[in-house]
Amino acid sequence: MTFAAPTPVDEIVPRGKEYTKEKPMESQGSPIYRPNEEMKLQPLPLMKDVLATEHEGLLILKLRQCSVVFDGDSSGTHGKGEDAKEATLFELVRYVTKGGEIAEPAYPEIAKMAPKGALGREILVGVSEKVVNAMPPSQISCNLLRSLPPPENPIFDPEEDDPALEASWPHMQLLDRFDSEDPRERFYLKSVLYSIYRRFVGLRSFIRKHITHVILRHIYETERFNGMAELLEIIACIINGFASPLTEDQKQLLLKVLIPLHKVRYLSTCHPQLQHCVFQFLEKDDSLTEMVVVGLLRYWPKTSSRKEILFLNEVQEILVGISPHEFQKIQNPLFRQIARCVSSAHFQVAESAICLWHRDRITNLIKGSYHVIIPIVFPALYGISKEHLSPPIVDLVEDVLQTFMERQPLLCDELATSFRAERQ
Known part of the structure; x- marks a missing residue:
């Protein structure tokens, strides 16, 4: 069986018979309408079971089936129709997910998948034009096909009804x-x-x-x-x-x-x-480095060791990529904060701060500024080497102090003497 692309019509005509139209509904003064009690969905073959040349026509028929709206009564005919519609929807989702082609003639049917406009005017027989015009438009149309200016509700009463927002607004607050x-x-x-x-x-x-x-x-x-x-x-x-x-x-x-x-x-x-x-x-723009580091120091956490470790890791990555010229601008305030982190009671914070000296790039930066940095961090490092209770932390600190002693022995001896004198 070949499915030619249907022409734009207002109803789905099943094979072998037509929908029977019963007595038109009478308007109940509500925008809710009821479909024909005898309406059924004609079973259609699966997309995978027909030739590729028949996909276009069959897709349009299935889209029109998916536009049928039921009243929520799951018993009898309506229950079977809802099951058929659900199966068709899942099949179309699989078809599109697997890369199935959607031809241009199917676009209008996709846009019309809504209570108003897609089911055919025979479903709305007996409903006043005023009520029909007040029906909500398609969700797809609300988001993609927006009319300018927005349509007005002809039955809106400002004294009794709540203000009506444009239907697309809730979906566009991305x-x-x-x-x-x-x-x-x-x-x-x-x-x-x-x-x-x-x-x-x-x-x-x-x-x-x-x-x-x-x-x-x-x-x-x-x-x-x-x-x-x-x-x-x-x-x-x-x-x-x-x-x-x-x-x-x-x-x-x-x-x-x-x-x-x-x-x-x-x-x-x-x-x-x-x-x-x-x-x-x-x-x-590496000239922003100074402002970034100063900003980090301004918001440096005082009570959260977890956040402090995150800050230390970020500073470490900044120092890896910083230029020597920019490093000179931020070395004083930055290493005062690092010295406080080295003395932290939280061993992970102290460990993260000490590990800065184990990055080759950072060590090379510090070489030219030992006379500035050693006086800032030496008291904290020397105190940990003598008093800290964690052996791994003490070992890391002693490695750093050994490097300082090799580079600036006189300065380190002077600082150590001054530290012992203050503690006596």
Whole structure:
């Protein structure tokens, strides 16, 4: 059997017989309508069981079947019809997922999959035109085919009815939907939002502005935002497209949004993505390094050892890529904080701070600044070597002190003498 592409009609005519039209319904003063009690869905062959040339016509017939709306009565004829419709919907999902072709004649049928317009006017016989026009439009049409200006509801009474919002609005709050607890939803939202950003150049500034608003609201108002990691992944893609030199507005994204984001309580849920965004800015303009480090020191955690370890790891990666010129600007305040971390009662914080000296790149940077850095960190390191209770930490500290003694023996002897004198 060959399924030719049907012409646009208002009803599905099953093989061998036509739908019987009973007495038209009478309007009950409600936009809810009831389908024909005798309406049935004609069984159709599966897409995989027909020739490829017949797919177009069969697809349109199945789409029209999926447009049939039942009244929720699962008994009798309607129950069988609902089962047939459900099976057809799942088959169409599998067909599209596996790369099945959707020809252009099927597009109107997809857009009309809704109570109004797709089922045929015979279903609405007896319902007043006023009520028919007040029926909700297709969900697909609401999101893709938006009429300008939006259609008005002819039966809306401002004194009795609640204000009616545009039907597409709940579906278009993409940024708010990023707070969803379902990671699958957030993944698709990320893809959709970045596709919009990439294709609609005129909307890019608007999208960036509203993303920053969401992040700032999370920083200063809300305790938690589920989709912060996904939003930062989008920002990373946006930063990657920034041209050098960076504009002042682009720098403000780093200094006023990304750096303050380090102070949120649940930093661990989005820190890898946040760190990647910061590093992308530094790769494009290394003169921002001083402001980034100063910002990190401003928001350095005081009571959360877990966050402190995240900060130390980020600082370590910044020092690996920093230039000697920029290092000279931040060495004093940075190593004062590192000295405090070395003296931390939390062994993991102390270990992370001490391990900075075991990176070759950082060791090479420090070589030219021993006369500045050793006086800052020596008291903390020397005190740990004498008093700390963790043998692994003591071993790491002694390795660092041995390096200092080899490089600056006189300075280290002087500092050790001064330390012992203060403790007596």
